[in-house]
Amino acid sequence: MEIDENGVLRLKGRIKAAKDVSFTLNRPAVLSGDSSIAKLIIKHYHERFNHGNHNTVMNEIRQRYYITSLRSKLRKIAYECQWCRINRSLPKMPSAEGDLPPERLRHHQPPFHVRGLHDIGFASIHRSKRNLRVMYSDNGTNFVGANKELMNIQEVHEKMKKEADVRTIT
Template sequence: MEIDENGVLRLKGRIKAAKDVSFTLNRPAVLSGDSSIAKLIMKHYHERFNHGNHNTVMNEIRQKYYITSLRSKLRKIAHECQWCRINRSLPKMPSAEGDLPPERLRHHQPPFTCTGVDYFGPMSVTIGRRHEKRYGALFTCLTTRAVHIELAESLSSDSMILALRRFIARRGTPSDVFGQRHEFRRRKQRTDEHTRGTREDEERSRRPHHNLEVYLPALRTWVAPGSVWCDLSKPRWPLH
């Protein structure tokens, strides 16, 4: 940078040898973006070029001036411009939402008739001198959004069945139970690694003796992670 004979601070570039280039383009005046004169210049160019895009206005301003933080200042001027706010505003259209599934509209029926189950955790517990992991089985009523929590010792199927039995003993037998497909697959794989030699009669004796249907639906809008019971399983407080 340099100061000319009029006391104006100018930006010294490397195009002095270029022909047919104006003095202001070769040595643009340096202005602070927060100064009043810079705001008037930016507003003038913004209106002169018919409230155009920022790149066009920036290119024309830099032919004569070098203004600090030019892009952000132009955005602020365009945001405060009444003409731009009126002509560029868009009507707010309500987002289209799909209908709720029938499992979430079971009125005049007991709570937990249709239930979603998910795990949260792990939580660290102290037993004697050792630390072990425990998980929470979150049962959610799809109609009333009521919540029931059971403690699960692990991610195995046996632990899930025991938690389901305790839930049924307290809340009654639900007609439908929904869970995440990938979560149940993961637990099934972990369980199969440890129970390959278990006989079928032993596995049958561990199942809850209730007539209920367990669904592992594909990832749709209302059963995808982040909706219905999955939102309730997100921790809102420290688990340790």
Template sequence: MEQGPSKTSESILHHEEKVKGNSSLACITPDPERFGTLEKLRAVQKRVLNFLQGICKRPCREQLMNILTINRDVETDAVFIRACQEEEFPEEIRCLNQGHGITNRKSKLFKCTPYLDELGVLRIKGRIDRIEGVDMDTKRPIILPQKHRVTFLIVEYYHRKNYHLHNEIVVNEERQRYWITGLRALVRKVANACVACRIRVARPTPPKMADLPKERLSPHTQPFTFTGVAHLKSQWAAGTRRDGAFVARRGVPRTILSDNGTNFRGASRVLKEHIERISTSAVEQQYPTLEFKFNPPSSPHMGGVWERLVRSTKSILSEIWPKAGLKEEVLRGAFADVEQILNSRPLTYVPLESAESEALTPNHCQGQF
């Protein structure tokens, strides 16, 4: 039994791409949505024109022939700019090709004086044609729509060309060649989308501040009940000795706070050893609540309350005795002056118009307890 011819199936693979818009140059213009910079779009457009110049043998229309004979890279922009204009302003270009003016009052170009140049690019006429030494782009700038990708790439190029500087610089550079509706809004949009600018102006989000420690929230307690200690190492303290004068004047504090300086850590260890050796019931009864606390490591801000007063102390000392090498007696007198000045600083705001009010100072608290 003879078998019939076998049937074979053939499939043809091909690529189809829909041309967006109704531009006559859309078939020879790369899709600007696929490019991130104007330089890349220019390079691809130049390759397309070079390819067309090699294969195009038959006569073309005058405008297309002018486009294919473009040599300078800067003139390559006319191809995708014209395609951009034909997508956004088809009715206006049709009216101009027919020799009519724009009659649609809703058109963005109704109040302008647009025309088509020899390449078919839409430009706006001005009143400075007689000026000499000025480019045609400045005399008659190219019209560009605000929301097209080509316009975005052009503005982004000038934004990078001017090193991400102030937006008004970019606006001024754009207006030398282009007429763009809503230019300032577009420049702001480009700057907001620029990664380099976003990194440059970025600010870290501050963490949520924790609650204040109980030492800062202790009303009806004597001054220096909670005491912060800082190491004042400077030329004024050279050759001085250490003793318990603070405690003798202000009393024994309940809590002493300090940072993690090696001197404070060492002093804490030595004090613990001595206290354990001489610990008696009388000592425990006399100092029942004395506690020495250290701030967490790498957190100098937790001692900012007394560190700010240390800065004020050093500033006053530098004005009283700018020279180095003070003896102990002179240094004690200087610290007494510093104490008086700091305790006289106002803690509340007093308006100048009020003659009866008095500013609250730390000196007001000296005799309250």
């Protein structure tokens, strides 16, 4: 560190030989993070860069100033910033859940009349000697691959469709 001709404490940089680099980038002014001028500078850069993330604001500040404990001071400024408190606390979009399938909304149906399948292998649930009527599954890769294979074997696919029709399975 050194004191320049204006009495400002400056940090000695290691890029003295770099061409087309400003003096403030080569020798940034050293400020205490607790000083009021440092807080005003941090607040100015925070607002100037649209309340951006901390790394962006810190990078821009460090090109002209070396402020001690900059990260914690910037976090405090952002925490006290009314704009940041309002806009970062609200969800950006309301969570939208899909509608339930109509089979889940039917009343006066026996349990397991409609069944969901999630890659658990073959399972059969019986209720008073009746099998399931409707089955849903996710688009797991094993189901998609099995569907492609079954479509290739048309005769097997036709037999499965006939058997499902006999048992009234959709």
